[in-house]
Amino acid sequence: MLILTCSSKLQLLESVLRKGLPETLLVCGAVMHINRGNPAQHEVVVDSWPEFKVVLTRPQKEVVKDNRDYYANLHAAFYREEDACRRLLENKDAVDWDKAFQLQGLQDGLYHAVKVMAEARRVHMEPYFYQATLHPDAASFCQNQLRSEPLHLGTLSPSHAALLNDTWAFASNDWSLRYLRSLTENFPNACLLDEESQPVAWCLSDAIGSMTHAYTLPKYREKGHMKTVFQALARKLHAKDFVAYGGVLPENKASKKFLFSQGFELLPLIKHVLLFTPNHMK
Numbered sequence: 565m566l567i568l569t570c571s572s573k574l575q576l577l578e579s580v581l582r583k584g585l586p587e588t589l590l591v592c593g594a595v596m597h598i599n600r601g602n603p604a605q606h607e608v609v610v611d612s613w614p615e616f617k618v619v620l621t622r623p624q625k626e627v628v629k630d631n632r633d634y635y636a637n638l639h640a641a642f643y644r645e646e647d648a649c650r651r652l653l654e655n656k657d658a659v660d661w662d663k664a665f666q667l668q669g670l671q672d673g674l675y676h677a678v679k680v681m682a683e684a685r686r687v688h689m690e691p692y693f694y695q696a697t698l699h700p701d702a703a704s705f706c707q708n709q710l711r712s713e714p715l716h717l718g719t720l721s722p723s724h725a726a727l728l729n730d731t732w733a734f735a736s737n738d739w740s741l742r743y744l745r746s747l748t749e750n751f752p753n754a755c756l757l758d759e760e761s762q763p764v765a766w767c768l769s770d771a772i773g774s775m776t777h778a779y780t781l782p783k784y785r786e787k788g789h790m791k792t793v794f795q796a797l798a799r800k801l802h803a804k805d806f807v808a809y810g811g812v813l814p815e816n817k818a819s820k821k822f823l824f825s826q827g828f829e830l831l832p833l834i835k836h837v838l839l840f841t842p843n844h845m846k
Contacts, residue, residue, distance in 0.1 A: 565658050568608040574599050577608065577619070581642070586698055586831055589809055590640040590668050593773020594621035600804060603750035604638075604771035609658050617648035620658060621772070628663065634839050635743035637665040640772050646673040653678060661685050664841045668772065670696060670833045678838060686843050692734075694811030694835040695820075697828045702808040705798050705827055715789065717796050718757040720748045720766055727763065731779050744768075744777070752804070754796035756789050765789040767797045775801075775810035778819075794826060811835035 568574055578599055581592035598606055598621075605627045610616040622639045630636070639659065643649035652658050659665070667678060675691065682689040699705050720728070725745035729735045735744065747753070747768045755766035765780040767790075775797060780790050798808045808828075812819045820830070 565652060565655055566610050566613055568610060587670060588642050590772045591619045591621050591642040594640050594771060596773060597771060606771060611648050611652050617645040618643040618652050620652060631663045632845050633739045634664040634666045635739045637663060638771055639665055639667045641669045641674055650677045661687055662842060664845060667838045669836050675836045682840060688841045688843055690839040692837040695814055696831040696833040696835045697810050697812055697823050698831055699808040699828050702798055702802045714759055715756040718755050720753045720755050720763060722748050724763055732777050752797060752800035754793050756793060765793050767793050773806045
């Protein structure tokens with residue numbers, strides 16, 4: 565395995581991954597962030613170079629300060645050959661199975677491979693399966709600037725992390741609070757603020773370039789505010805050459821209806837979000 569540190573190689577990898585969209589969405593988003601200042605302090609691991617069969621993005625070792633924190637310990641993977649992916653994930657220098665971590669990918673083979681590995685290591689795996697969504701023309705989607713008076717567009721700050729944590733179904737503890745705070749600090753987001761500058765609707769993005777945690781407070785729903793927020797965030801992402809993508813739970817009919825109304829497409833890909841916790845940490 566190799567850790568890519570050369571900027572020219574990382575730029576080349578980005579161009580190759582962009583040609584492989586949408587299958588490469590997650591690792592491409594991570595590599596793009598690395599090439600644009602690396603706010604998450606991630607790194608790229610490949611099995612070989614320049615002809616690679618698998619790409620793994622992960623935090624640099626000094627980033628994860630708590631071995632139980634799978635929010636901060638986010639990995640993303642894409643492979644061209646499933647056997648190569650298995651070999652890399654089993655390499656202790658690529659993935660530390662003694663720590664809690666999160667792995668995301670769009671390929672079914674990835675899920676089945678790590679499921680077997682987790683069972684063999686007696687590591688608890690908690691899987692979530694989202695339908696991947698993508699806007700095919702983000703440039704046109706983010707052109708319109710909607711008005712939502714008396715609310716005004718703004719940006720979330722770390723001081724809003726507690727509210728984000730209380731309203732995120734994926735959150736439950738101090739790790740998620742720290743994670744959400746880091747998202748507001750490091751990645752594009754958009755929100756609508758009330759007259760007291762408190763957020764009432766918002767959407768974040770993360771270290772793999774995915775739109776995430778879109779939420780409107782109950783009092784402000786069904787007024788078109790999420791459309792305003794989505795378009796505002798799409799503008800920020802598009803300005804950095806990112807695509808507008810994310811994931812939706814298959815049973816979430818309301819979110820699917822909204823995404824369809826905004827021109828998003830459901831991809832024939834499952835966004836696997838897999839959480840791993842060694843049994844001795846449970």
